[in-house]
Amino acid sequence: MDVFRTKIQRVLVTVCMAGAAIILPTAAATPAQASIIDCQNYLHYKGYRVGPKVTKACGYGRDWEWGFCIANLVNAGVKQDHAITACNLA
Numbered sequence: 001m002d003v004f005r006t007k008i009q010r011v012l013v014t015v016c017m018a019g020a021a022i023i024l025p026t027a028a029a030t031p032a033q034a035s036i037i038d039c040q041n042y043l044h045y046k047g048y049r050v051g052p053k054v055t056k057a058c059g060y061g062r063d064w065e066w067g068f069c070i071a072n073l074v075n076a077g078v079k080q081d082h083a084i085t086a087c088n089l090a
Helices: 002-045 052-058 063-075 080-089
Strands: none
Touching: 002 052, 002 080, 052 063, 052 080, 063 080
16 A cells, blocks of 8 residues: 555656646746836836837847847837837836
């Protein structure tokens, strides 16, 4: 009976570890989405219309796409200093 119980415990531990391996990266990826919202909220607070162009530009806020974020915001009518701040938030 003890052997059976030990095997069940091992299976449960394995299932829990596999579940954690799937859930943790997903939970860690969530803050990136929040930073796009920070970019949008900042521009809204500054008086800009937050439409599809601004939303797309804020999505370029990652380090290697930072220049695209600024360029797209400036092309959408955002002042450069506001665009830089917004992209830093993204």
